[in-house]
Amino acid sequence: MTRSMGYTGICWDNSMAESFFATLKTEFYYRRGWPTLGRAIRGVAACIEDRYNRRHSSIGHVTPVDFEMQYSSQAAEIQLAA
Template sequence: MGSVADCFDNALAETFLATLKTELVYTRAWPSWHELETEVFYHIEGFHNPRRRHSRLGNVSPDTYEKIHHESLTDIEVSGR
């Protein structure tokens, strides 16, 4: 990753955290830190990673993208290219 004072160092993390806060954290009041922590985990593992569409992946979910990618690799292996 970048060097000292590189503006692109934290771009990915900052974008992810901004999205997480907008979609989850700021949507309601959280009665306890533990409840928020648990909900953040389930949001990331249950929605963000497998089902949320990502523009960088052609507006498909990571699960769908991996299936398409795996199928393309399998097609290449089967055809012998």
């Protein structure tokens, strides 16, 4: 088993995650006031769902959630056929 993260100070291993959280914080989270922790959690969850659950050309112009459901149902059918 190999680990997926590099050593401390190696920025290339988690650059996608760093970019995601930087964008989320600067474009959404810091621009609003959050009266309660619950509202902040729901707001961030809704932002992520809205922004990242869009149609993508790399998976046949379907949303990631729809793609996952299609993949799961196909895998289940194959499992039953075997």
